[in-house]
Amino acid sequence: MGDSKTRDSRLAAISSIISSNRIGSQEKLVRKLKEKGIEVTQATLSRDLKALQVVKVPVGDGYRYSIGHRHNIPARGGADGIISIDASGNLVVIKTGPGFAGAIALTIDNNVTNRNLMGTIAGDDTILMILRKASALSEVLDEAEHCIPGIKNKLI
Amino acid sequence: MGDSKTRDSRLAAISSIISSNRIGSQEKLVRKLKEKGIEVTQATLSRDLKALQVVKVPVGDGYRYSIGHRHNIPARGGADGIISIDASGNLVVIKTGPGFAGAIALTIDNNVTNRNLMGTIAGDDTILMILRKASALSEVLDEAEHCIPGIKNKLI
DNA sequence: AATAATATTGAATATTTATGCAAATATAGG
């Protein structure tokens, strides 16, 4: 278990190394691990770094690996949290259950790529969605359906 | 200057795109930018992403670009907390780092006296700025430059 | 233990990203 040859112990070693050294490529990491008696190929490291959610951060004139910070946790919940959708011109007001607005707005922001969606502003139970033009509503909601099934049914 | 062909406006567009879309490779970003009328090669994007300190985050079974230094965005002084500015008619949508919308909107409210700025509404990471008329955008941003140097460069 | 189902890995390779270099574009100083 605590053996120095398990995958888990290697992952731990990787975390340790990248947090206290400036490592900028997987090949460098291969060498660093070898010094510690852990032999592994670049292919495996690529998978390890993905598993650890390690990111390569631009720093100075080079790069350095770093343990990733957890942003973008997509909110789940479907259209149940949505009470109604009402539109006027290029402004759309979405009413939600108390506290749901932020999560739903974030989901929309993260998943709708249509450039006619300029942005969303969320309060606690209301979202204002700003479109580039009124006629884009249908296509924006179509796309939102993919991540929030049933959302179109809420349109008044 | 505010031309949609400057490096700065391209950087703003990139920030905006990756913060609201799942982009997993530079080639995808090339295509997304082309949809917006911005033509650029992968080589330049590689440099742009480095300049923006964008990181590629392992997410699910793939990857996604993300602005790396979001947590230490300084609110005071510069426009660093601002990701992009996009306008349609008399409505302007300003995207910011998470949590920064309120502070930036307040700064604008307190410092821009132009009466064509009717008001601002801030969520967590998005500001809606309402102008009396579309043509006032330039003069309002000019005034905002005094308290938020560099803000004009964020205009897509 | 034997078998099946899962997980891990390396080798080779495909894909993606970074960069040297020259051309083009902008910026500054006469």
Add this chain to the structure above:
DNA sequence: CCTATATTTGCATAAATATTCAATATTATT
């Protein structure tokens, strides 16, 4: 305007990284 200096960019390619595939090892199930 002209010339010098610095930026920005694309092209070609080097470098780095991700993934396919087959083999091996691990774990679970009977």
